[in-house]
Amino acid sequence: MFTALLIEQLLNGLQLGVMLFLMAAGLTLIFGVMGLINLAHGSLYMIGAFACATVAGATGSFWIGLIASLTAAAGVGAIIEVAVIRRLYDRDHLDQVLATFALILILSEGCRWLFGSFPLYLDIPPVLQGAVPLPGGGQYQLYRLAIIGVGIAVAVGLYLLISKTRLGMRIRAGESDREMIGALGVDIGTLYTVVFALGAALAGLAGALVGALQSVQVGMGEPVLILAFVVIVIGGIGSIKGALVGAVIVGVVDTMGRFLLPSLLSLAMPAAQATTIGAALASMLIYVVMALILAFRPSGLFAAQS
Amino acid sequence: MSRESTVNLVLGLILLGAPLVAAALGEPFYVTLATRVAVLALAAVGLNLALGLGGLLSFGHAAFFGLGGYVAGILATHAFNGEPLFAGIPATTSMPLIWATGVIVAGLVALPIGAISLRTSGVYFIMITLAFAQMIYYFAISWPAYGGEDGLSMSVRNAFPGVSTAKPLPYFLICFAVLMAALLLFRFVEGSRLGTALQAARQNGTRLAAVGIAPFNIRLVAFAVSAMITGFAGALYADLNRFVGPSMLSWHMSGELMVLIILGGKGRLFGPVAGAMIFVLLEHVLGGITERWQFFLGLILLGIVLFARGGLLGLLSGKPRHV
Numbered sequence: 001m002f003t004a005l006l007i008e009q010l011l012n013g014l015q016l017g018v019m020l021f022l023m024a025a026g027l028t029l030i031f032g033v034m035g036l037i038n039l040a041h042g043s044l045y046m047i048g049a050f051a052c053a054t055v056a057g058a059t060g061s062f063w064i065g066l067i068a069s070l071t072a073a074a075g076v077g078a079i080i081e082v083a084v085i086r087r088l089y090d091r092d093h094l095d096q097v098l099a100t101f102a103l104i105l106i107l108s109e110g111c112r113w114l115f116g117s118f119p120l121y122l123d124i125p126p127v128l129q130g131a132v133p134l135p136g137g138g139q140y141q142l143y144r145l146a147i148i149g150v151g152i153a154v155a156v157g158l159y160l161l162i163s164k165t166r167l168g169m170r171i172r173a174g175e176s177d178r179e180m181i182g183a184l185g186v187d188i189g190t191l192y193t194v195v196f197a198l199g200a201a202l203a204g205l206a207g208a209l210v211g212a213l214q215s216v217q218v219g220m221g222e223p224v225l226i227l228a229f230v231v232i233v234i235g236g237i238g239s240i241k242g243a244l245v246g247a248v249i250v251g252v253v254d255t256m257g258r259f260l261l262p263s264l265l266s267l268a269m270p271a272a273q274a275t276t277i278g279a280a281l282a283s284m285l286i287y288v289v290m291a292l293i294l295a296f297r298p299s300g301l302f303a304a305q306s
Numbered sequence: 307m308s309r310e311s312t313v314n315l316v317l318g319l320i321l322l323g324a325p326l327v328a329a330a331l332g333e334p335f336y337v338t339l340a341t342r343v344a345v346l347a348l349a350a351v352g353l354n355l356a357l358g359l360g361g362l363l364s365f366g367h368a369a370f371f372g373l374g375g376y377v378a379g380i381l382a383t384h385a386f387n388g389e390p391l392f393a394g395i396p397a398t399t400s401m402p403l404i405w406a407t408g409v410i411v412a413g414l415v416a417l418p419i420g421a422i423s424l425r426t427s428g429v430y431f432i433m434i435t436l437a438f439a440q441m442i443y444y445f446a447i448s449w450p451a452y453g454g455e456d457g458l459s460m461s462v463r464n465a466f467p468g469v470s471t472a473k474p475l476p477y478f479l480i481c482f483a484v485l486m487a488a489l490l491l492f493r494f495v496e497g498s499r500l501g502t503a504l505q506a507a508r509q510n511g512t513r514l515a516a517v518g519i520a521p522f523n524i525r526l527v528a529f530a531v532s533a534m535i536t537g538f539a540g541a542l543y544a545d546l547n548r549f550v551g552p553s554m555l556s557w558h559m560s561g562e563l564m565v566l567i568i569l570g571g572k573g574r575l576f577g578p579v580a581g582a583m584i585f586v587l588l589e590h591v592l593g594g595i596t597e598r599w600q601f602f603l604g605l606i607l608l609g610i611v612l613f614a615r616g617g618l619l620g621l622l623s624g625k626p627r628h629v
Contacts, residue, residue, distance in 0.1 A: 037429050087612055093429055094363055098568050099611045101561045105604030113598055226440050226557065229433040237429055280448040287441035291422050294434065298425045 004138030009259040010252065015144045017251025018151025022206035023228035024235070024243040025158060026199025032238030033174045033195050034089050039100040040080065041203050041228065042221025043107035048073040048204025049211035049220060050111060053120040062125035066208050073204020074197040076107075081196040086189070104222075112218045119215035122208075147209050154202065155244055162240065171195060175238065227254075230290050236300030245301060250286050257285035310623035314576040321347075321579065322482060329475040337474035338546070339590060343582045344481040345542045350566040350578030351488045352535030357564070358573030359501060360528045361508030365432045365560050366419070366439030370533040372446065372555030373415055374408035374540025379458040379550035381407065386461060401466040401480075405541050412537025413530045415442075420529035424522055436557060443555040457551025464545055471545070481542050485579070488535050493575060495531070504528050536563070565607060571619030580618040 027041050051072035056065030080103060088096045124143045131139035162168035170191055173181040182188045207221065214220070231250050235242025262278030269277070293301065321343060328336035349371050356362040381404050384390070384397030391397050398404065423434045447455050463471045471477050495501045506514045507521040514521050544550040553559065562585070570581030588606065592599035614621065 031429065037432065084608065084612070093432060094357070094564070094568070094572070095611050095615075097363065097365065097432060097561075098564060099608055101565070102604040102607035102611065105600045106608070109598050109601035109604065113601065222557070226436065230437050233430060233433045233437070276448075276450055280445055283444035283448045284441045287437050290434070290437055294426065294430075295422060299430065 003136040004134050005259075007134050007136060008138055008140055009255055011140055011144065011148070013252035013255030014248065015147050015151075015251070016255055017248040018148050019206050019210055019247075020224070020227055020231050020251055021151055021244050021247035022154060022202045022209075023224055024231040024247050025154070025240055026202040027228055028232045028235070028238055028240060028243045029171070030196060030199045031232070033171055034085075034192055036085065036089060037093055037096050037100070038085070038199075039097060039225065040103035040107060041199070042225030043104050043111075044073045044077055044200045044203040044221070045207035045224055046111060046218065046221040047076050047107070048207030049122075049216040050115055050120065050207075051204070052208035052211050053122040053216045054115070056122055057120070062123070062212070065122070066205070069204045069208035070201045073207070074201040077200025077203075078193055078197040081193050085196060086192065089192070108218050115218075117218070119217035120211075122211040122216055124212045143212065150205075150209065154205075158240055167194070227286070230286055232300075234290055234293050234300055236303035239300070239302040242300055242302030249289070253289050254282075254286050257282040261285070308623075310574070310576075310619065313619060313623045314579075317576050317579050317583070318486075321583065325475065325478050334474045337478050339586060341474065341478040341481050341546055343579075343586045344478065344485045345539050345546055346563075346566060346586065347579045347582035348481070348485045348488050348542065349536045349539035350563050350570075350581060351485070351492055352532045352537075352539060353563045354532075354567050354573065354578050355492060355495065355535065356529050356532035357567060358577065359496060359508070360504045360525055360532075362424075362525060362529060362532075363432045363564075364423075364435045364529070364532070365557070365564070366435030366437075367533070367536050367563050368555050368557060368559035369419070369439035369442045370412040370416060370536040371540040371543070371559060371563070372442065372550070372552070373412050374537035374542075375544035375550040375554045376446065376452065376458070376540075377408040377411050377537075378404050378464065378541040378544040379460060380452055382460045382464055383452070383458060399462075399464045401464045401471070401541075401545070404464055405538055408537045408541035409534045412540070413534040416530045416533030417526070420526045420533075424525050424529065436560065439555065439557060439560055443552055443557070446552045446555055453551070455552060457549060457553075460544070460548045460550075463548055477546070481546070484538065484542065488538070489575060489579075491535070495528075496575075500524065500527065567617075569607075569610060569617050571617035574617075574619045577617060577619055584618060 023041065023045060027038060030036055030038050030041075048069035052062075052065035052069035054065075055068035056062050059065070084099060084103065088099055128143040128146050130142050132142055132145060134140050162171060170181060170186055173186070174188070174191060174195075178188060206224075227250060231246040232243055233246075234249060235244070235246030258279070261282045262275045265278045266274035268274075297303075321340060325337040325340035328334070328340070349367070352370070353364065353367045356364050356367075381391070381397045382399055385399045389397070419435070419438045423431055423438065426434060446452075452458050463477065465471060466480060469476045469480065471480070503514060503519050503524045506519075507524050511521040514524075540554060543554065566578055566581035566585055568581065569584045570577035570579065588603055589599065592602050596602070610617070
């Protein structure tokens with residue numbers, strides 16, 4: 001039974017990791033290409049979740065909701081890129097932090113205005129309801145497995161997009177020398193908008209997928225945003241590979257810590273005390289891991305060469 | 307007297323005068339509002355030392371603010387229940403002792419956080435300081451002994467010898483005095499060898515190293531001092547509200563402290579004071595008009611960042627002293 005529980009928790013960690021990857025990939029891409037630190041990325045995640053829940057509620061189809069979430073997040077992303085973000089590329093990080101902090105206030109309050117303060121709920125689509133048996137006994141939710149599948153597909157897709165297509169070539173060129181590709185006749189403004197919208201769509205997708213597992217509410221993006229920051233700091237800012245590795249590390253360490261620490265501590269102290277101390281320590285664990293990694297590699301595991 | 311000094315003097319007099327008038331008119335609410343301005347300004351003066359002078363974009367100063375607050379809350383709770391802290395050391399409700407403890411705790415926590423974070427720079431530094439603050443935030447939430455998610459209420463305000471702190475005006479005067487002392491300290495550090503080296507480290511760390519001063523040590527000291535001032539403010543804030551909760555540690559708080567500095571003017575002596583005045587006024591006025599005040603606060607902040615660089619002091623007193 002313990003093995004089954006262990007596998008289940010490992011899969012949960014992987015699922016969290018994959019979700020974080022969807023967020024972190026966009027963040028790290030935007031930072032790598034445009035040099036922008038975007039705090040409002042969590043708001044795009046929230047917008048994706050709200051769009052999916054609303055449209056799925058109205059049409060009865062999760063899949064139409066999913067398309068709506070991608071469109072809404074990419075659309076809002078493109079709008080804020082053109083209206084605000086574009087003016088921030090040549091500003092210092094402080095201005096970027098504050099302007100995107102202001103965007104969070106605007107988007108969160110705007111969302112509350114539109115949808116009210118009550119959380120929305122999103123059902124798991126019928127095809128993905130149910131569970132699959134695990135080796136060693138026990139069951140695992142099919143939907144969570146599907147999220148892991150989507151995450152892997154996105155990772156492969158992003159790899160192909162960036163290494164094999166013309167757009168990907170331009171993105172890589174933008175990362176290494178933005179003046180040069182501008183001089184070569186690539187419309188850098190449009191490229192930036194496309195990259196930002198792509199990152200936004202990934203965040204929106206993550207929000208929609210998670211929306212079926214938890215309630216959809218204002219402020220849901222912020223904890224995820226901070227975890228995604230931890231991910232890209234561990235992985236090395238600007239590196240998609242780093243984002244993937246970092247996301248899996250954070251997802252698995254966080255989940256396993258919460259699962260294993262209380263039982264490990266209960267070997268040394270009374271059970272009730274072990275539960276509280278274990279929970280408190282587990283909530284800090286990923287930050288400790290991050291500090292350790294940074295103590296040895298100050299620019300992350302896969303720092304982009306620049 | 308330069309134009310900026312005149313503006314500073316006027317701001318100081320407004321902050322001191324308004325609550326005196328409000329108290330004379332029997333409006334204690336506005337005295338409390340002014341106390342809030344003074345305490346938030348003090349917290350931002352701390353951050354301004356790291357951010358304005360040292361160029362260290364700490365997105366985790368809420369950690370120190372909250373730590374100061376929790377020190378005040380925990381000491382007061384223990385003293386109220388008559389329990390010793392640990393190893394038989396008695397708790398206290400004396401403000402000077404609480405302040406000293408809060409400042410020391412903030413400094414002691416800032417040293418390891420700074421030592422790890424300062425190995426990095428730029429965006430990494432922003433995110434790491436943020437992550438450390440979140441670590442303390444989650445610890446406070448999941449540690450049930452001191453209220454966990456609900457926070458900690460203090461039944462009475464702590465005591466200051468010879469002052470009745472429960473009344474709004476005396477407590478405001480205490481906070482105002484601390485703020486002025488912190489501003490003096492800021493002015494002193496700015497002109498000292500440490501401050502000069504710190505500003506040189508912001509402008510060009512490599513050159514500073516070339517003349518034989520290690521930027522790391524200078525920055526670490528500045529980071530710790532900055533955290534201590536912010537921790538002091540946290541202790542005052544806890545006493546102001548007679549409550550301390552995880553929201554003091556949250557990243558919104560860190561963001562707000564940065565906002566205060568930008569609203570007022572980065573790196574300027576009275577920038578945090580001006581910023582806190584605008585912020586609390588906006589919060590109060592907008593909050594009175596609409597429930598959606600954060601939406602409009604966001605729009606105003608966005609407008610200021612995009613179009614009015616240099617903040618209020620930049621607008622009022624022209625050319626910035628620090629670029």
